[in-house]
Amino acid sequence: MRLSFRLPAAAILVAGFVVPATAQDLRRRPDDPIPAQLETLYERGLSYLAKSQNDEGSWNDQMGSEPGVVGLCTIAFLAHGEDPNYGPYAKNIKKAVEFILSRQRESNGYIGSSMYNHGFATLALAEAYGAVDDPKIAPALKKAVELILNAQSRNASGGWRYTPESRDADTTVSGCQLVALLGARNAGVPVPDEAIKKGLAYMARCRGGDGAYGYTSAGGGKPTLTAIGVTCLALAKEKEGKGFTNSLGYLRDNLNYRDRHYPYYFEYYMSQALFHADEAAWNEWNSKNLRYLSTLQRPDGSWPGNKGESFNTAGALLSLALNYRYLPIYEK
Template sequence: MSGLRISLLLAWVGGLATLDAQVIPRRPNDPIPAQLESMYERGLTYLVRSQNAEGSWNDSMGGEPAVVGLCLKAFLAHGDDPNHGPYAETIGRCIDYILSNQKDRNGYIGNSMYNHGFATLALAEAYGMVDNPKIAPALQQAVDLILSAQERNPAGAWRYSPESRDADTTVSGCQLVALFGARNAGLGVPEESIRKGLAFLSRCRGEDGSYGYTSAGGGKPTLTAIGVLCLSLAKEEGGKAFDKSVDYLGENLDYRDQHYPYYFEYYMSQALFQSSDDLWNQWNDKNLRYLAVLQRTDGSWPGDKGEAFSTAGALLSLALNYRYLPIYEK
């Protein structure tokens, strides 16, 4: 490992020592409920067994770098040794697949900014944890593309392609979280880029605190969770507008997105974990019961976007209980 990566890894390990001091309580001698651990391990086992030799999955969206990135994050979030642990081979294949889908010319991963953003975040989480010298230059290229796409965008944000001239909250939120992940990993991310991205999101926030897709109208819990998470990661919590958004999420703890349920699970868990201990505890209990009913006997979760996406999304919505990933710390 390079000196930089060793330093980052030591900082990450050192950060784990402070977790017991966080506000959210842990059960003495039993920090993770047995049911959750069983569900999580069964989900990972499904992903291991169903991964193909190239490192992706053979379902409807399992070949998308974004989905492979989410699966990679699900393994890293469990806290096993990514280089020698039980999932090291699967993790290595995920990384190789993401790298194989990056264009040498400009660092673009996949064929959409959704793919690029989630894959970039996955590389950022793997950097300093996985012993692979190819990650660092690939991550830098991926971050550079996010920044250059923003510079060309009149809205100061992002949409479907690096050349997009408009923006929406889902793609923009994805790129912002990837930038936060890269910054946590030690890469230089201009503060101006964060400010511009957050400014776009704020223009999509309605008076009731909810976030819309491309404007302040038509707010939805999924989009609001993205907005709250981005502000929280930027340490911009507080203020009436932020509080209204958190209250809006609190009023929708029983909401389930009909079209992208696991996408909602993924963002809602992170947003509440970062913004409200009380709401996250309520949500976490509900979410654990909800996902326990849906998990299949083979360990997967069902969904029309493919089992790899559904299973990774479900697992990552539970992964806040482990708090191993830097992006999952407070």
């Protein structure tokens, strides 16, 4: 796999849902203490993203102009409980949302140049809906969801790949679209149950007997891909059955795994998968992840890597965001 938001692409998957503003509660709960080290890392990371954002709402590094990356940065702000209308980062959030909206095609609702971009951008719109005061978000989110559903209807596998016209599928792109659909549904956009079932069925066909997920088949399973599969099942409330149990066991056996090629992609997904499936395993992994990321953060608040500082920083922050649990996605 190659991690890129341009074609061909591999994937990262980050998830977060939003509900209408009347039900959204961004207050920090007193019974969820946040370690000082974590808060320092997160605040420094957000400060970096805010200062390095350009006037059009994107970032100038390697992948920072891709709508999917802008979407991840948007979610990173919201996941910290930042007020998107009046808070210190409100302008940053609104500029990022405007950038995503500007990249949506009027003809069919497609955002960006790949289904990765489209999926992550759709997810960001679902997060922003009901929280950001912008009447353009609702119709844009609806059109984005319709494109995902139409793409699936043309794909015999029931999954998704690089473009809306793709006839094959893989677990990374399919996982991305599934989470976007679930996020949109949680925001109030109608999503047929059958679409979720078909997507999950494709993912299941890529799961080996040991619970590990492969890229396009059940062979060659990896922890990163398995974290995607476990997260999709958990968010869809499909945590019963031998398949889920085997996959969770596989992740437990790989708590010390680090993806050398796509670290921030793996870390966030692993964090979410364990959080929803095994609290003890997540606590152990979360402590290690906090220490690991604290050794890598640069003095300016960014994280290093070959995918660009905006992507790296958003991914690192989102791997820590489960500690805050401001967004409904973090509720079990």
